[in-house]
Amino acid sequence: MKNLYFDYSNSGVSQSDIESMKKSLNTVHNMLHYKTGSGNEFLGWLDYPVNYDEEEFQRLKKSAEKIRKDSDALIVIGIGGSYLGARAVIEALSHSFYNQLPKSKRNSPEIYFAGNNISSRYMKDLLEIVEDKDISINVISKSGTTTEPAIAFRILKEYMEKRYGKEQAAKRIYVTTDKEKGALKKLAEDEGYETFTIPDDIGGRFSVLTPVGLLPVAVCGIDVDRLMDGAKSGREEYSLIDLDKNYCYQYAVIRNLLYNSSKSIEILASYEPSMRYTAEWWKQLYGESEGKEGKGIFPASVDFSADLHSLGQYIQDGRRDLFETVINIEGVAERLEIKRQESDLDGLNYLAGDTLGYVNRKAFEGTVLAHVDGGVPNLIISIPEINEFYYGKLIYFFQKACGISGYLLGVNPFDQPGVEAYKNNMFALLGKPGYEELRRKLEKRLG
Ligand SMILES: O=P(O)(O)OC[C@H]1O[C@](O)(CO)[C@@H](O)[C@@H]1O
Numbered sequence: 001m002k003n004l005y006f007d008y009s010n011s012g013v014s015q016s017d018i019e020s021m022k023k024s025l026n027t028v029h030n031m032l033h034y035k036t037g038s039g040n041e042f043l044g045w046l047d048y049p050v051n052y053d054e055e056e057f058q059r060l061k062k063s064a065e066k067i068r069k070d071s072d073a074l075i076v077i078g079i080g081g082s083y084l085g086a087r088a089v090i091e092a093l094s095h096s097f098y099n100q101l102p103k104s105k106r107n108s109p110e111i112y113f114a115g116n117n118i119s120s121r122y123m124k125d126l127l128e129i130v131e132d133k134d135i136s137i138n139v140i141s142k143s144g145t146t147t148e149p150a151i152a153f154r155i156l157k158e159y160m161e162k163r164y165g166k167e168q169a170a171k172r173i174y175v176t177t178d179k180e181k182g183a184l185k186k187l188a189e190d191e192g193y194e195t196f197t198i199p200d201d202i203g204g205r206f207s208v209l210t211p212v213g214l215l216p217v218a219v220c221g222i223d224v225d226r227l228m229d230g231a232k233s234g235r236e237e238y239s240l241i242d243l244d245k246n247y248c249y250q251y252a253v254i255r256n257l258l259y260n261s262s263k264s265i266e267i268l269a270s271y272e273p274s275m276r277y278t279a280e281w282w283k284q285l286y287g288e289s290e291g292k293e294g295k296g297i298f299p300a301s302v303d304f305s306a307d308l309h310s311l312g313q314y315i316q317d318g319r320r321d322l323f324e325t326v327i328n329i330e331g332v333a334e335r336l337e338i339k340r341q342e343s344d345l346d347g348l349n350y351l352a353g354d355t356l357g358y359v360n361r362k363a364f365e366g367t368v369l370a371h372v373d374g375g376v377p378n379l380i381i382s383i384p385e386i387n388e389f390y391y392g393k394l395i396y397f398f399q400k401a402c403g404i405s406g407y408l409l410g411v412n413p414f415d416q417p418g419v420e421a422y423k424n425n426m427f428a429l430l431g432k433p434g435y436e437e438l439r440r441k442l443e444k445r446l447g
Pocket residue numbers: 079080081082140141142143144145146149204205288416419
């Protein structure tokens with residue numbers, strides 16, 4: 001039967017190395033499943049695919065239908081875990097040029113993202129692009145207090161109220177936030193916005209399969225039931241303690257073994273441009289979860305074959321502290337054949353009759369071997385095809401592996417204390433009340 005598959009035969013990790021991890025794996029599996037490890041108040045994502053709020057799920061689908069009917073564009077406001085997951089799923093499972101498709105072919109609103117930067121140019125351009133479109137907004141923030149999305153929402157709320165009037169604007173604004181805490185929750189209540197909940201026990205970077213990711217994804221016409229089915233299947237399969245059978249645990253264990261042998265950078269690679277935001281989502285998941293206390297694998301990503309013509313040189317020949325994990329999509333639905341040409345001026349007739357998919361596969365196979373020969377261990381996560389089911393399973397695979405891997409590393413994978421440093425400095429420099437002393441110190445350093 002077709003399934004997600006993990007291949008570490010090119011990792012250079014030996015069977016005895018793997019055996020040596022079995023005891024630790026047992027311990028961290030129990031820490032996760034019996035909720036005895038650090039950060040155990042954030043393990044709601046483990047069982048969420050089987051115990052999510054069914055009533056809210058149906059309400060979410062209804063809201064998505066409404067947005068599909070009454071809007072030409074949806075603006076999704078959020079940052080980090082309140083942004084990357086939705087974008088990753090949409091890019092992986094929709095048309096490569098989704099927003100540019102004629103409406104007759106798309107049958108769903110264009111999707112734009114905001115609140116993930118503080119660029120005035122980006123905001124100005126966004127307002128210009130939606131000028132003559134009917135829009136809805138989904139503002140997403142677990143804390144309800146993150147500066148970037150809060151500023152974007154302030155601007156876009158004012159814009160909506162000017163365009164539609166306060167009452168009609170309220171019917172086009174959807175809020176996804178904590179069930180009771182935070183400024184956004186209070187605002188949503190005061191203004192009467194439709195609201196969805198991010199469960200208390202699920203941190204931002206583990207929230208893609210909650211309303212955080214599911215509302216924008218459903219607006220796009222992606223089958224959220226199948227996505228959850230995939231996650232459900234992952235939950236079942238990746239709870240097996242048997243390392244020989246559990247691909248997810250193998251990935252967690254092997255990346256730790258590689259880290260312990262001085263491979264401190266993991267590059268996630270894919271040969272499908274539609275997977276670019278999957279890598280962005282993955283980078284936050286692993287970077288925020290593991291990069292702490294002076295430890296952690298640095299998560300990086302590349303788009304192949306484009307980056308074989310830029311970073312490829314470094315990967316092949318640079319410092320040998322890298323390993324590579326390839327997301328390999330086995331079945332490509334589109335069959336595009338390279339035709340024979342009489343003149344053969346480009347010298348490509350040797351490929352006549354081959355498909356682009358075949359050439360892409362040979363690029364992948366050749367690159368794995370070249371990189372392995374260059375001293376870059378390769379891990380391969382294969383998915384049979386790109387659809388909702390396998391993508392939901394892939395999300396669960398990465399989340400579960402992240403929890404296991406973080407515990408193996410000896411950190412709390414569910415907090416992110418390091419992100420506060422820049423925030424404090426920014427608040428102080430902006431003159432936020434309560435930061436006066438820090439402001440004086442920082443301004444002195446800035447001269
Ligand atoms: O959903 P929120 O609370 O706005 O947070 C957005 C992101 O900001 C962080 O808290 C980092 O500051 C991430 O962990 C999180 O995904």
